Amino acid sequence: MKALVLYDSLGGNTEKVAERIHSTLGQGGVESEFVKVSGDTDLDLYDYDLLFLGSPVIAWGPTNTMRDFVMKKLSEYHKTRIQPSAPLRPGKFAVSFCTFSGTHIGENEAVPLTKWFSSFLGHLGCQVMGEWNIVGEFHKTEEPNINGRLGDIRGRPNEGDLLDVENRVKGLLAGLAGWMA
Numbered sequence: 001m002k003a004l005v006l007y008d009s010l011g012g013n014t015e016k017v018a019e020r021i022h023s024t025l026g027q028g029g030v031e032s033e034f035v036k037v038s039g040d041t042d043l044d045l046y047d048y049d050l051l052f053l054g055s056p057v058i059a060w061g062p063t064n065t066m067r068d069f070v071m072k073k074l075s076e077y078h079k080t081r082i083q084p085s086a087p088l089r090p091g092k093f094a095v096s097f098c099t100f101s102g103t104h105i106g107e108n109e110a111v112p113l114t115k116w117f118s119s120f121l122g123h124l125g126c127q128v129m130g131e132w133n134i135v136g137e138f139h140k141t142e143e144p145n146i147n148g149r150l151g152d153i154r155g156r157p158n159e160g161d162l163l164d165v166e167n168r169v170k171g172l173l174a175g176l177a178g179w180m181a
């Protein structure tokens, strides 16, 4: 099984989550590529069996770099690979993830982004196995980290959050045991 952890991160929170996903995949015997998206990223997402797509939540959406990458790929694959009904491709799985602060309306600030990722991944014929919304502190300004809808989120994602991510990856791999080769 070949995995790709593709993410963006402006301040390092999402990178921590992505790193933990990647290292746990490696421990589980899965060959994993770890890529921070950039304007030059040119990967064929159809090359992978297990895709992880992640970004910080920026105004309920992805970063501009991640949005541009996804839209570029969507346009490319619409011309070549994506079919009506988006037939599931056997053995192709994906997880959407993000970090978010939830300052104003809690986890509902993260849901649109991971749903958006899942919609894209579903178009590729992947079975989406999870939408992981991980709390991440707001950088630079302290007030949203204390008085937001999620309470005190200073220092997050912390080791507990990352352990949770690790356990989710382990659980996912256990669930995909029948597809491991």
Ligand SMILES: Cc1cc2nc3c(=O)[nH]c(=O)nc-3n(C[C@H](O)[C@H](O)[C@H](O)COP(=O)(O)O)c2cc1C
Residues within 6 Å of the ligand: 008, 009, 010, 011, 012, 013, 014, 015, 055, 056, 057, 058, 059, 060, 061, 099, 100, 101, 102, 103, 109, 110, 135, 136, 137, 138, 139
């Ligand atoms: C410009 C900007 C806009 C943001 N917008 C939101 C938002 O709409 N909802 C939310 O929950 N968090 C928002 N956040 C908080 C980030 O999603 C959160 O701090 C995240 O963990 C940052 O991840 P990173 O360190 O990987 O960049 C915003 C942060 C920035 C800098």
